[in-house]
């Protein structure tokens with residue numbers, strides 16, 4: 771049992787459920803990209819955990835790269851500001867690119883990113899997101915590979931943080947309200 775559990779109000783999705791879903795997505799990706807060498811693009815830092823598990827469930831020669839984008843501060847609400855903090859190392863022109871994201875909330879971050887990456891003329895560009903909050907969506911997004919839909923609650927664990935912490939929780943959890951007290955966001 772994690773020493774962080776006293777801060778957790780509820781486990782929304784267990785590590786076992788995540789594991790089986792990620793393996794299912796990996797199998798679909800392996801099937802859909804058969805004969806290709808896809809480039810998985812993880813969005814730092816939240817997608818690091820799902821990226822690490824997903825790539826080991828893909829039975830194809832694939833490559834990975836990462837981008838860092840700012841859309842949130844340390845609070846829990848969107849600032850609406852999207853900036854590329856770290857760009858890709860790889861040239862994606864003519865590549866089959868699969869974006870790997872932890873969670874899609876309003877969709878603003880990914881829609882900005884899609885536009886920016888499409889301008890580089892990849893052979894294809896698809897989205898894989900572990901989580902989605904459909905009730906919060908402000909822009910239409912075509913998410914080809916989705917793990918789970920979650921309610922409009924701030925979740926942590928399996929890569930997702932609150933103020934930098936809780937990324938190493940193995941389950942997707944909701945924190946107790948008192949953990950947020952003092953948060954201006």
Ligand code: 5GP
Pocket residue numbers: 816841842848871872873874875876877878879880923924925926930931932
């Ligand atoms: P969007 O642009 O879709 O509103 O925001 C997406 C980003 O917001 C995610 O990549 C993630 O960094 C952050 N985010 C949105 N909802 C949550 C949440 O419930 N928990 C955490 N930890 N981050 C979230």
